[in-house]
Every structure is written in C-alpha cells, then in structure tokens.
Amino acid sequence: DGGITQSPKYLFRKEGQNVTLSCEQNLNHDAMYWYRQDPGQGLRLIYYSQIVNDFQKGDIAEGYSVSREKKESFPLTVTSAQKNPTAFYLCASSINRENIQYFGAGTRLSVL
Amino acid sequence: RKEVEQDPGPFNVPEGATVAFNCTYSNSASQSFFWYRQDCRKEPKLLMSVYSSGNEDGRFTAQLNRASQYISLLIRDSKLSDSATYLCVVMNRDDKIIFGKGTRLHILP
Numbered sequence: 001d002g003g004i005t006q007s008p009k010y011l012f013r014k015e016g017q018n019v020t021l022s023c024e025q026n027l028n029h030d031a032m033y034w035y036r037q038d039p040g041q042g043l044r045l046i047y048y049s050q051i052v053n054d055f056q057k058g059d060i061a062e063g064y065s066v067s068r069e070k071k072e073s074f075p076l077t078v079t080s081a082q083k084n085p086t087a088f089y090l091c092a093s094s095i096n097r098e099n100i101q102y103f104g105a106g107t108r109l110s111v112l
Numbered sequence: 113r114k115e116v117e118q119d120p121g122p123f124n125v126p127e128g129a130t131v132a133f134n135c136t137y138s139n140s141a142s143q144s145f146f147w148y149r150q151d152c153r154k155e156p157k158l159l160m161s162v163y164s165s166g167n168e169d170g171r172f173t174a175q176l177n178r179a180s181q182y183i184s185l186l187i188r189d190s191k192l193s194d195s196a197t198y199l200c201v202v203m204n205r206d207d208k209i210i211f212g213k214g215t216r217l218h219i220l221p
Contacts, residue, residue, distance in 0.1 A: 035211075040120070042199070042213040043156070090155055097207040100146065103155035 003027070006091050006104035012112050013078065013085060021076045021107045023091030032074035033092040033101060036060060043090065049074055050097055078109065086110050113138045115210045116202050122216040125190055132186040133215045135200030144203035145183045147174055149196045150214065156199055159185075187217075195219045 004025045013019045025032065031050050035043040045058030049068040063082025068074055074093075078085045088108050092101040117136045125131045137145075145162035160167065162174040162183050173186040187194055200212035 040213070042116075043211040045209075088153075098144075098203070100158055100161070101209070103157070106155050 004091060004093055004102060004104035006089075006107050008107060009105065011107055011109045013109060014112050016080045018077055018079050019109070021078070021089055021091075021109070023074045023076065023104055024072055025074075025093045025104075026072060027093055027102070028071070029093035029095055029102075030071070031094045031097050031099075032068070033094075034058075034064070034066065034074070034076045035090045035092065037088045037090060037106075046076065048097075115139065116200055116212040118198075118200050118212040118215045120213060120215060122218050124218045124220055126220050127190060127192055129190050130186065130188045131190055131217065132184055133198065133217075134182045134184045135202075135212050135215075136180075136182045137200075137202045137210075138181070139202070139204050140178075140181060141205050142181075142202045143205055145174075145176055146201040146203075147183075147185050148199040148201055148211075150199055151196050156211075159198070190219050192219050192221060 007022045033048040034046040037043050044060050046064050047066040049055035052071050055066050055068050065077045088106050090106045091104040094101045115138050147159040148156040149159045150156040160169050160174050162176050166175040171188045175184045195218050197214040197216050199214045202210045
C-alpha cells in the first residue's frame with residue numbers, strides 16, 4: 001500500500017531532551033512537509049522540502065530541525081530549544097509544491 | 113484580515129438536513145482551493161478540490177466565488193458520519209499553502 005507513515009504515534013519528551021519524529025513515504029513524492037497543530041488551531045508549517053538535500057523554514061521553525069537525505073524520508077527533530085513542544089505533529093507529502101498534500105496519521109508529543 | 117477565515121462552529125445539524133459553510137480568503141491572487149476533512153484526533157484527508165466552475169461529488173458540492181473571495185461547501189442529506197471538522201485550504205501563486213482553522217460539524221440523530 002502506498003502512503004505516508006509517521007512514527008511513533010505517541011511520544012513523550014523530558015525537559016532538555018531532543019526527540020526525533022519519523023516520516024516515511026513511498027508515493028515517490030518530491031515535496032514533504034511538517035506541520036504542528038494545537039487544539040482549536042489550524043495547521044502551522046514548520047519546515048518543508050521540495051527536493052533531496054534541500055529544505056526551507058516554514059512559519060514556526062524555531063526549536064526544530066529537519067534533514068532530507070533520502071526522497072522517502074523527512075525526519076523532524078524537536079530540540080530542547082522548543083519550549084512548548086506539546087502538540088499534534090503532522091507530516092505530509094505532495095508530488096510537488098503545487099499539488100495536493102496527503103497526510104500521515106500524526107504523532108502526539110507531550111512533555112513529561 | 114486573516115489570510116483564511118472560517119466560522120469555527122460548531123454547526124449542530126439534524127441528520128438528513130442540508131448544511132453549508134463558507135471560507136473567506138484575503139489574497140485575490142490565490143489560485144487553488146481545497147476542502148479537507150479532519151476527524152477528531154486524526155489527520156486531515158482531502159475531501160475535494162474546488163474548481164472555478166464549481167464541482168459536485170455525491171452529496172457534496174464545492175463552489176468558488178472569486179469576486180467575493182470565498183469558497184463554500186454544501187452537504188446534502190447529511191449523515192452521522194459527516195460529523196467532523198472541515199478545513200479550508202488555499203494555495204497562493206508563490207505556492208504558499210494556508211490552512212483555515214476549520215469548521216466543526218455535528219450531525220445529530
């Protein structure tokens with residue numbers, strides 16, 4: 001089955017800890033995205049990548065980092081600099097930036 | 113004016129009724145429009161694209177009004193399973209994609 005897989009589904013972070021969220025797609029999409037969703041809020045773009053080895057900051061990139069070493073993978077690291085990391089994190093992909101985005105099932109991150 | 117605005121609701125509608133909601137956008141150069149559906153604690157899923165001529169998919173009809181800068185979604189013969197949050201998505205010419213905060217819909221038995 002083609003799709004976007006995010007793992008883990010739930011993640012807990014201790015104070016001062018960096019955590020990495022996984023996002024893998026087998027749709028052969030060039031573009032991949034990370035969003036954050038807080039309760040009652042819309043999706044906010046953290047980072048996006050249009051091609052391997054290249055990525056751009058979104059609207060709320062501070063405290064986050066990404067890499068795009070393979071077309072299929074776009075992991076997101078939530079660093080200790082992100083002071084309010086509790087949220088629902090969604091990864092998406094699209095054929096390119098001009099096309100419809102498809103989402104993974106999301107990762108819920110909480111702080112212990 | 114916010115880039116994309118939606119009435120947050122909730123819209124409480126009896127089963128079988130028709131419900132419609134709008135989404136306004138501020139950038140007159142916006143070029144692509146979509147409706148996504150998001151169930152509670154799940155990911156958004158594409159419901160339908162919105163074309164200039166309007167489009168229909170079963171019980172769902174989407175329309176675009178460029179002059180007044182809004183898109184609409186109409187749901188006929190609503191089902192309990194239609195209960196969800198409906199997200200309006202607008203894509204601008206610079207390929208920036210903006211998600212609305214969503215409209216919550218509750219279909220009542």
